[in-house]
Amino acid sequence: MPGAAVALDFRFETPGADKALADVLRGASVVNATRQTTAPDAQDLFAAARADYGRLLGALYAQGYYSGVIHILIDGREAAGIAPLDAPDQIGSMIVQVTPGPRFAFSRAAIGPLAANTGLPGAFAVGQPARSGAIVDAAAAGVSGWRQVGHAKAMVAAQQITADHRAAQLSADVRLAPGPRVRFGQLQMSGYNRMNPRRLAKIAGFPNGEVFDSDALDRVYLRLNRTGIFSSVALTEAERLGPGNTLDVALSVAEAPLRRFGFGAELSSLDGLNLSGYWLHRNLLGGGERLRLDGAIEGIGGQTDEADYKLGARLDRPATLSPDTSGFVTAEIARLHQEDYTSKRASVGVGFSHWFSETLSGEIALAATTSEVEDRVGGVVTRTTRFRQISLPTALIWDSRDKPLDATQGFYIDAGATPFLGFDTTGTGAQVTADARAYWRPAAFGRVVLAGRVQIGSVLGSDLLETPREYLFYSGGGGTVRGQPYQSLGVNVLRGALSQQIGGRSFLGLSGEVRADLTDKIGAVAFYDAGHIGIDAAPGGEGEWHSGAGLGLRYDTGIGPIRLDVAAPVAGNTGEGVQVYIGIGQAF
Template sequence: MYRWKGLSYGLMLASVCAIVAPLPADALDKVIFRLSTENDELRTELRNASALQTAFEDERVTAQDLFAAALSDYGRLLDALYANGFYSPTIDILIDGRQASDIPLLSVPSQISDVRVLINQGPVYRFARTDVSPLPPGTELPEDFSATERARSGAVGEALTSAIVSWRDAGYAKAKLADQSVVADHARNVLDVSMRIAPGPLVKFGNLRRTQPSAVRGSVIRRVAAIPTGMQFSPKELRDAELRLRRTGAFSSVALVEGETVAADGSMDIGVNVVDAKPRRFGFGAQISSLQGVELTSFWLHRNLFGGAERFRVEGKVSNIGSTDSGMDYSLGARLEIPAVLGPDTNGFVYSELSHMDEPTYLSDRVELGLGLSRIYSDDLTAEGGVSFVYSETSDDLGDRTFTLLTFPFSVTLDKRDNELNPGSGYYLDATTTPYVGLNGSQSGARFTGDARYYFPVVEDKSQVLAARLQLGSVVGSDLDQTLPEYLFTSGGGGSVRGQPYQSLDVDLGNGDSTGGRSFVGVSTEYRTNLSGNLAAVAFYDAGYIGESGFYDGTGNWHSGAGLGIRYNTGIGPIRFDVAGPVSGDTGNGVQFYIGIGQAF
């Protein structure tokens, strides 16, 4: 048993804080921990649990601080010993040779120069009886909560949690602990545990009731949450409903609260507590490269435009400012998203975009209008599809042309990265297909793209990461000279091959003329390593292929680039600075640099 005398533990702490005046500190070299039987792992855990050790490390070494920490350590260290299966320990905390619990509160020494924690942990206890009942069929208790296993106190709590969770998953929302007996048998060094669970009634979902005002209509909240009224209670349904409400972006916080009582028919109402997010938001971004120049982006967002949690976003972009290879590009777009239009996980959207593109291989003025649906299948898997009208007036080496298309874009994204802006493990897959029907003489066809990324941690703490990326692109159906230039592919620059000029690899038409290709392959690799603090370094190699045919056939051309980069990690992702030069191909020479936010991929 641990030793202290006098006032109760809680009252002693309160008294110390209220009565003892700040006293001068003396030099304290360290807090000494001694165990009756050496155990480095246990010693480390006890130090981590110790308020004395924390006070010393934080340089809070006044007599008042150390005395208060010593009193609290009796309970803290006892809990840590229980957590490791020691149920008959002796704890002595000596302050300059005196038991801390024996020091009168009004006679705390003015200086403390020696603190020793002496622990006789006693024998390891093991589980003997481990009875938790009743349990629903199929319930699995933790493996370490069984006879002869080390009797860690945490295993008892985990077993209780597993039992309650199993009953709740089976629809018994009010399951609780009815009775328990936890007895340490010091003669046999064993722990006997018996817990009785009261499952309560089988519960079904009642009505969803809003408990506080919101600018979002109650009918919309119920439609998005999609609580299945009348169906059997399920904690997963509650978690999914909360997640759907958060995904709208209309709320800064969401909590679904189970009703305190169950009605006679077995139904239980659910309360929804939401706090509205600020409805308006704006942001901006910038990046720069030596040849492409500066790109500026900005957006304005309204999270609840008509009271139905609609997201309305207007975004503008100006790029290639100061570019040596092309003129400036402009675009302005707007998108309205409406949640839960076809079920709780399917949103609807309409969008429009105006753009002026002055690229190395073409000049285009374009308008696009579209609508569609987006579906969230899980936290990782999403899909989007729709229909749009595209009108483009184009001028390039093939002449002046007008394209009028009806397109049917569809995309699927699987994102298993651990961090979107600075991934250290996982993978990312994105596939898109855009069939298009030509109107007013334009040819029909389809455009396909794929993007696969993989992140492999070289060391367990992810301070060194290998990253790889494969990009694929193809246009089929329409002839090269009858394909919308924006649908064709080029290579070079920050989005494909660093070290090569922006869009420098394309299809040579002869006589100095060129256009984009109908097939594209991009390969990128990076080795990322932390340096110190927020600084990290990157070595990378990129390669790109452009071909005239719809699929890769080896008749096109490759080029590549490589370089080094520095990353400065911030709360919104790393700030990126890359320097690269060409390795192969005849599309460029000289060194280029790139600055942006987030990893290159």
């Protein structure tokens, strides 16, 4: 048996290569990776050396180098010349030498025929570096262009690649075969168990009889996947066309466990402990119906002497009006205890949600709400008000984030409007809100992410004291201004000779973070938050500002980061001292 042996002398040489190319070659080398393992033996290193010729050649082609020379020497002998049965028992030295030669440029970059409006990668053009990946990407774009206009069996028919080593140029000519224009045939479903097949087909929204479009097939996959009913979804096109140039598609699904539960926690040194949890049934009646129960207890051990409670239920039915339109029913009861008032609320609603695209969704509902609010000044109840209203909450969400729980690029916009009709002493008006977030990772600072957030809210039409409390705005705490106590900023109203704080008719919140990865698992954050509560409907008008700032740590769990933030007030008179926040996921 070969004895364990670490190369006594290892060199990786790339004469004529710049640092970027040298790093690519080292990263592609199997030998370089194997020698860094805990205890490589001679057999491992020999096998890695024989595999490295192809790996390194592919890496050169990918960067546009077609005249490269590769030598891998084991104790002075070329590894390719050593027969497998003569593999050395011990290795004293290894030298990997890659001479890339000149970088080739495209002298010809042709592909065709192309479907109308096909976009080719800019790297596939005369004069550009002749990377092999550019040819592959151009061929893929050409095939995709034909598939998007109905030619499901489009393929690369031929290619002619010629390298001129004297001129360091590459001629590439790729010929495509579009094939016939195809229509969708039948959807052949399998793998479902409890799911009703008629409902499965309706949710999928398979466009039977329509002209083939690869994007339409992607939409079928997304509809099924976003229901949360299935642990896996696979769509496979038939290898051969059916009668009349129709294409059948096989759908294979695996149903996820029917029930699921989860919980969350966030701890603030001043606001106390917030606990939340949910229970989910994925397929309640066999038609994809999803029942979710949510509960939360907030402010345990916080600055108020009692905690807040909330219990809600929501039943969603996918593909109610169309494959992209779901119906839902909601119900919620809640008790909110603040320093100056206590609110008990109950609401029911019915509505629809619709997916316009993969990133844009909307929702509209009709809801009825009743609440009872006890105002207190100095611990004494000064007024009890009953609010009753019918509302029409609507929302649009545009989400282009790369990772919702820990975004590094993209944006998120949640805009909503809730017109409400009040009865008795309840006013009539509308609440309008917007929450916009953006994320950017500068190329010059690959381990840094800049994150920003703007929150806007306004109550139109309804007078302050006639507006249901859930539509008014407060500032302070982990969701608005860290470093300031939870909902510590509102507006003051007179109750006889005494002043009481309630929510305002407008809100403007600004937040900025600089997030830096210290290691693969640990990150640091510096942040600044500011909030304004106004008496009138115009955000940023008459009212007061406060702000806070601090530092934080993040630990990446693979699902989402665990968050620790330490913040203190910067401006305003609503708080003092340091506050600590612990939670799961980024602050925004």
